[in-house]
Amino acid sequence: MAAKRKYVRSDELRAAIADLVDANHIIADQGVVDGFGHVSMRHPTNPLRYLLSKNVAPEQVSAADIMEFDLDSVPIDARGRSPYLERFIHGAIYKARPDVNSVINAHSPWVLSFAANKIPLRPMHNKAAFLAGGTPIFDIRDHFGATNMLVTTPEQAEALARALGGSAVLLYRGHGHVAVGPSLRVAVFRAYYAEFNARLQARSMALGGPITFVEGEEAVLADETMQRVDTRPWDLWKAKVKAKSKGTSSGRARR
Amino acid sequence: MAAKRKYVRSDELRAAIADLVDANHIIADQGVVDGFGHVSMRHPTNPLRYLLSKNVAPEQVSAADIMEFDLDSVPIDARGRSPYLERFIHGAIYKARPDVNSVINAHSPWVLSFAANKIPLRPMHNKAAFLAGGTPIFDIRDHFGATNMLVTTPEQAEALARALGGSAVLLYRGHGHVAVGPSLRVAVFRAYYAEFNARLQARSMALGGPITFVEGEEAVLADETMQRVDTRPWDLWKAKVKAKSKGTSSGRARR
Amino acid sequence: MAAKRKYVRSDELRAAIADLVDANHIIADQGVVDGFGHVSMRHPTNPLRYLLSKNVAPEQVSAADIMEFDLDSVPIDARGRSPYLERFIHGAIYKARPDVNSVINAHSPWVLSFAANKIPLRPMHNKAAFLAGGTPIFDIRDHFGATNMLVTTPEQAEALARALGGSAVLLYRGHGHVAVGPSLRVAVFRAYYAEFNARLQARSMALGGPITFVEGEEAVLADETMQRVDTRPWDLWKAKVKAKSKGTSSGRARR
C-alpha cells in the first residue's frame, strides 16, 4: 500500500534535517567543498544512525535528499536514492568516536597542499585552536596501494578513522580533509577554519622567520571559548545562503 | 512605568548610530571582519561614553543593536542585550587616547600572518601612510600567560591600549588587528587599508630585493591628504552595501 | 528564396548545441576563460564536423552563434558570422584524435605561469588525475619564429596537435592551455581542474619539501572514477549560470 511507504519524520528529525540542509549550503557557499564533498550528522534520537545526503553536490541538497544510514553505512530506506561512494568515512568515524556528532569531508584547496607536502596544520589564531590537537595525514596509498583515491570500503574507512584518532581534523592526501565535531555547527566551523588557517600558515611560512602558533593551555582555552560562540558564524553563514536563494547577495536581513 | 523606560535618542545620536550601522556593514562587506570583530565610535555628545553593537556578527547589526557604554565598558541601558566579550578594548582605548573617536577590532587574514611572524607593517602606498607611525605587535601571552586569546578584562585591555601607544594600528597576535582614528570614517579607512597593505607587503617581500616604503615627511603629508578625502571610499562602500541589501550587486546608484 | 535558406536542426543537434552554449557560459563563470578562449564539440551525428561559436566572448554565446565546421575548419554555412581566428586548433585535434569529442582553448591564469616557466603540471589530487598522462608544453616560437602568438593557420594547428599527442592537456606558452576529452563534460571538467591543480601545485612548491603527486596506477583508477561522475559538477555549474541569468547568485534551484 502506498500509505504504508509514507515516511514519517518526528519534529526533532525534521529540525535536524533542516539544519543539515543548511550546513550543505553553507559549506558550498563558503568554499569548503566544490561539487563534491559531504557533511553528515548523527541521528538526533538514535546514536546508531546518521543522516547524509544522497549523491548530489552539497549546494544542491534539499530535505528530500537526506538519507538515513546505520553505522555500517547501509541505507535504511533508500527509496531509489544513490548514496555517496564515500559514505563509509562517516559510519566508521561515528563508530570509533562517540564524542563526534558531525563529520565533513571537505575539498578546500589550501589544505590539499599541506596534505600533499605532509606538513601538519598548526593554529595561527584563536578560531583555529582546535588544530592544536594534531592534524594527522592519511595517505590511502600507504595502506591500500593503488586505489581510485576514494575511501569506498569499510576497511578503508576504518583505517582513516584510526588515523584520525582523537583529533578534530585529518588531512587526506590527494583528496581533501575531514573535520569532525560534537555538533553540526562546530564541525562546519572547524572545516571552514581549517582552510582559513592553512591559508594563513602558508603565507606566514612564505614571509619567513619563526611563527608564533596558538599552543598548549592557550589553545585549550581558546577552543573552549570558540565552541561556546559557534552560533555567531552559523547564523551569519545561514543568512548569507538564505539571502542568495532569494536573489540578494547580502547576509543581512532586510529590516 | 513603561513610558519611563522609553529610550529617547537625539537627532545627533540617531545620525551617529546610522553611521555606525553602516560601518558595521561596510567592514563585513570589505572583508575586514568575518562573523566576529567589532567597530565602535565615541558618543557624539558625551566623550565619556561610546557606542558599540550587542554581540552579533557585524554584517547583521541594526540600529536597535547599538548599545551605549561608559569608558569602563559598563553598559548604560542594556535592556537584555548581551555585549561583546571584548568590549573592554574599546573603553580602554577611548580612555587612553582622547584623539581617538572610533576603534575597530578587525580579523583580516593577511594582517594575521604579520602578527604571527612579528613583522611590522610598513606603508607600501599613499593610502596606507598612517602605518608609518608604527604598528606595535601585542602578544597577550607575554603579559598574561595562557588565556583564551580574547581580551576580556579591563587589565588586558589596558595592556593592549598601552601597547598601541600613539599608533593608528596594532597587530594582535593570533587574533587580528586594531585600527583607530579621529573619526569613524578614518578608522574604517585604516582598518581596510592596513589589510590591503599587508597583502602588498607580503607580495613585495616574495618578489625579493629592496622595497621602497612611504616614509618620513612623505608619509605625514600623504596621511594628511588621505584623511581629507575619507568621504570618497566611505560613500562608495556605503553605496555597495545599500545596493546589496536591495538585491543588486553594484555600488552605483540607479539614475 | 528565403525559405530555402532556412536552417533545419535535428533534435540531436539542438540538444548538442544547447549543451555547447551551457559549456561556454560555465567556462566563463568558472574563470577558465576571460573574454577570449573557446570551446567546441564534435558534431553529434557527423564525426567529420565540429561545432564552435562565432567570434564572441564565451559568456555571451547563444545558440544562434554556434557554427558548423569541417575538420579543415572551413565553415559549412557561415551566414555572415565571423569565426574565431584560432578555430584551426579544434579541427586539427579532431583530425588527429578520434577519441576526442570536445576541445577547449582556455586562458586560466595559473596555468599560464607553468607554461611560461616550462614546468609540467602533475596531479595533486584525484580530480586532476588526468594530468598524469603528461602536459606537454607548446611554444609556437620554437616552430614558427615570431608570430602574433595565435594559432591561425592549419600548419600551426597541426604542430600543436602533434605536441599534444595522446595527452589530455597541453600548455600553450604565452597564451593558455588546451584541454580535450571524450565528451563535452569531461573536457570542461579537465579545463577547470587543470587550473585548480596549477594553483595547488604552485602553492605546494612554495611550501617546500617533497610533494606527493597522484601517480601510476592510482592516477589511472582515479581518472576512470572521476569520468563516471562528470555529471555532478556539470549539473552544479550549469545551475549556477542559469541562476545568474535569472538574477540570483545561487546555484540552488528554488524549491
Added chain:
Amino acid sequence: MAAKRKYVRSDELRAAIADLVDANHIIADQGVVDGFGHVSMRHPTNPLRYLLSKNVAPEQVSAADIMEFDLDSVPIDARGRSPYLERFIHGAIYKARPDVNSVINAHSPWVLSFAANKIPLRPMHNKAAFLAGGTPIFDIRDHFGATNMLVTTPEQAEALARALGGSAVLLYRGHGHVAVGPSLRVAVFRAYYAEFNARLQARSMALGGPITFVEGEEAVLADETMQRVDTRPWDLWKAKVKAKSKGTSSGRARR
C-alpha cells in the same frame, strides 16, 4: 539668462561621454581601481581638450559628472563640480603624446608591488604584449622630495609624462600605474592586462627558473592583433556592468 547657461552636447560628444561613463564602471568592476583612480579620454572633436569625471569614485560616475578640461587641466565649465586633484596627469600626457587618446590612473594591487620593488613588468602572454615597450618606474620622491604622494601640479605631471616617454604603461611608486592608449578601449584593455600580467609575473618568479616572456617581433605582432580585437573584452565587460546595475550578476544578455 538661465537658457544661456544650458550646455549643449553634440551627438558625438554624447556618445563619447557614454563610453567614458562605461569605462569608469568597467575599471571599477574589474578591480583596476578602488574608490580612487580615474580614466579620461581626449575630446572627440577638439584634440586640445579632454574629458574626465569630477572628483568621485569611478564606480559612481554618471554622465552629468563628466567635465571638460583644456590641456593645462583647467576646467572649461565646472558648474560647481570639483575636479580630481591629480587631473594634471591627464593633461600633461595628452600634451606630450599626440598618439594617446585615453589615460587611466589605476590602483591595481599587484602592480603596486612591482613599483615598490622597482621591478619592470614584462609580458607573460599575448594580451599583455604592449608591455614589451617598457614599463618605466616613476618615483615622485626622486624628483620632488617629500610630497603627499599625489601628482597635483603641472610640473609634477610633466615629470611623470617625461618618465612615461613612448611607453604604454608607467609604474608609479607608492601609488599605482598609468596606462595610455590610442583609444578608450585600448587604454582600458591595457590597464586591466597590466595588472593581470603583474599577477602572472609574480607567480612565475615564485615558481623559480627562467621565464619565457613575449618579446621582440613576437610582441609587436601580438600587440597589433590584440588592438584589432579590443571590442570583444569591452563588450563583455560592459555587459557585466549593465547586468549588475539591473540586479543580475551575469554578463549575458537575457534572450
